[in-house]
Amino acid sequence: MDRTAVEAMEAIVGRSMKIEVDGKIFARDGRESFQRVLYEPEPETVTIHTLTGLVDFVRANVDKLDFKKHLAVVKSPTEVFLLSALSGEGRKRDEIIHIEVDDKMRNYTFGQYQEIEGFIISLTSLFEDSPDREKVIKFVSRVHGGTGFTLSDDGVSQIAEVSKGVSGALTENETAPKIVSLKPFRTFRDIDQPESSFLLRLKLVDEERKIVGACLYEADGGRWRNAAIKGIQEFLEKNLAKEEITVIA
Numbered sequence: 001m002d003r004t005a006v007e008a009m010e011a012i013v014g015r016s017m018k019i020e021v022d023g024k025i026f027a028r029d030g031r032e033s034f035q036r037v038l039y040e041p042e043p044e045t046v047t048i049h050t051l052t053g054l055v056d057f058v059r060a061n062v063d064k065l066d067f068k069k070h071l072a073v074v075k076s077p078t079e080v081f082l083l084s085a086l087s088g089e090g091r092k093r094d095e096i097i098h099i100e101v102d103d104k105m106r107n108y109t110f111g112q113y114q115e116i117e118g119f120i121i122s123l124t125s126l127f128e129d130s131p132d133r134e135k136v137i138k139f140v141s142r143v144h145g146g147t148g149f150t151l152s153d154d155g156v157s158q159i160a161e162v163s164k165g166v167s168g169a170l171t172e173n174e175t176a177p178k179i180v181s182l183k184p185f186r187t188f189r190d191i192d193q194p195e196s197s198f199l200l201r202l203k204l205v206d207e208e209r210k211i212v213g214a215c216l217y218e219a220d221g222g223r224w225r226n227a228a229i230k231g232i233q234e235f236l237e238k239n240l241a242k243e244e245i246t247v248i249a
Helices: 003-015 051-060 116-126 131-145 223-239
Strands: 018-021 024-028 034-036 046-048 071-076 079-083 095-100 148-153 158-164 170-175 179-182 196-206 211-218 246-248
Touching: 046 051, 051 079, 051 095, 051 223, 071 223, 116 131, 116 211, 131 179, 131 196, 131 211, 196 223, 223 246
Parallel strands: 046 095, 071 246
Antiparallel strands: 018 024, 024 034, 071 079, 079 095, 148 158, 158 170, 179 196, 196 211
């Protein structure tokens, strides 16, 4: 190899040279001087839909991360972030994992009247089992089964007069449960759903055909959100205790 070829190779190597000083990367520019490399690649955020998925990711640790320096931040009852340790000149945290409740998960629509059959289906499929859930289902089922229906409402409680049987001879007067404690699905399914208070209301949604509708109104002032966030925090702290991840809620 002649001298010209050697010099050409040295020039190429020199132009591509990189050095690191105090954790900062410098590279030669076209003028043969070193300039700071400002671009720092960031990991792509991974989105998952369960808290269990986050636990599996951390335990597997395929990227060999030091999780003692990471943070799990519970932003809301439906959203959690796993953030990296501080890095870079800007001392920022990368968003490693984004956990959010799947938007395809069905939830009960509060404040909206449903005919009794649909209301019972919603209670059965969109609420966890609880004593008051069974109480409400039992009550509205009897209203649904009547051949006639009269509703007395004083603004505080409601009294339903239900005529039963083919002849309609048997009449029952029942007071609808006013405030009930229920556990609707409103946060990650990995944890027990927070129980809170609801106002049960009935009305005739079709006067002519005497079709009764029922709905629930939230009556806890949104306190369930704090209970859900606390439940998520406790779940993560219990399942990630070995990894010593700090969980903030």
